[in-house]
Amino acid sequence: MSPSTEPPAPWHPPWVRAAKAGYPLGLAAVAAAVQVVGSTFAAHNQHGRAPLDAVGYLLLLLGPALLVLRVRRPVAVVACTSAVTAGYLAAGYPYGPAFLSWLIACCVAIGTGHRRAAWAGVAGVYLVHLLVTFVLPAGWQRAAPPSGSIWPGELVLSAWLLLVMAGGELVRFRHERIAAHRAYRQQLEERRANEERLKMARELHDILAHSLSLINVQAGAALALFDRRPEEARSALVTIKSTSKEALGEVRQVLATLRGPGEAPRGPAPGLDRLDELTEQADRVGLDTEVYEHGERRGLSATVDLTAFRIVQEALTNVVRHSAAREAVVVLDWTDPAVLVVRVEDPGPAVPGDAGGSGSGLVGMRERAAASGGTITAGPLPDGSFRVRAELPTPKAESD
Incomplete structure (x- = not known):
């Protein structure tokens, strides 16, 4: 060696x-x-x-x-x-x-x-x-006893000593303030990082849950039709390929936020302008989806637009997973100038047993709505159907 x-x-x-x-x-x-x-x-x-x-x-x-x-x-x-x-x-x-x-x-x-x-x-x-x-006695030191009044000198010495110590206290106070400010900024940065991680986890959940649900349905259909009707099985496989490609693109876009601040995302965040893509994907898995709009559509902020899109996406995913219905209705109500009402309904009934999933879809929708200043309600109706209703604020500043 x-x-x-x-x-x-x-x-x-x-x-x-x-x-x-x-x-x-x-x-x-x-x-x-x-x-x-x-x-x-x-x-x-x-x-x-x-x-x-x-x-x-x-x-x-x-x-x-x-x-x-x-x-x-x-x-x-x-x-x-x-x-x-x-x-x-x-x-x-x-x-x-x-x-x-x-x-x-x-x-x-x-x-x-x-x-x-x-x-x-x-x-x-x-x-x-x-x-x-x-x-002590005046002659006990080797120094000569002081002559004249010593009080002025004592006052000067006391004032000088207190001034020096007060300066030390001011320096200590400044250091504590700087340390407290640094700790506060660190807490803000940690909180901001946690919020970003939560936002990213929510985005990934919505993307993967929706796409994998569609892929799962299409894969099951392809297996069932592979021997009897290969052309339909081929169509299901094509749907799986296109769905997975779209999901990969959205995942890359979400993960792009981990890159440096100087690098921009590769594409815009999804919004209601891509609602047709959701309905097409739902149609491919046998879910007939109708979209109705009341009032005149107006511009939304990127946050509200993304929130509305993800709520519709998650609601349709839940219909595919948990409902026996093969149809759903999406309603966008623009009549209130300050609020956008999003409703997704299916006639039901619910699929018995465990349909898979983490059970956090409704929680994620509520968190999204709350982050945008809105509210969301979801639950079964007396006739057996299921409805998701979200109210998202759209201030005039966002609708210009």
């Missing part, structure tokens, strides 16, 4: 590898530089504070070093940086950007949902500051 020829992994700087592993070093390095350099310069203008020594610089570097773990252990980083900052204050070292790593840790904890830990850290450090400033 030949040795592996896989190319070596690309080289990345240590800080990039650490960031990919969940240990971001960039911000920690910047914070360390700012704290060390800024505190060194700030010490020149603060008389009476303890000078920075090895311990002071160690504390200034320890806080930023802890920031490397701020993503994985935000609560622990807040606690440790608070302890480091409190120790820095208690030692009397100069004020300045020494609090940067501590504030970053608190803001990260707020942003990740650990608000209590962040505010506890702020309260702890500020309490240490108050103890050092007002409670």
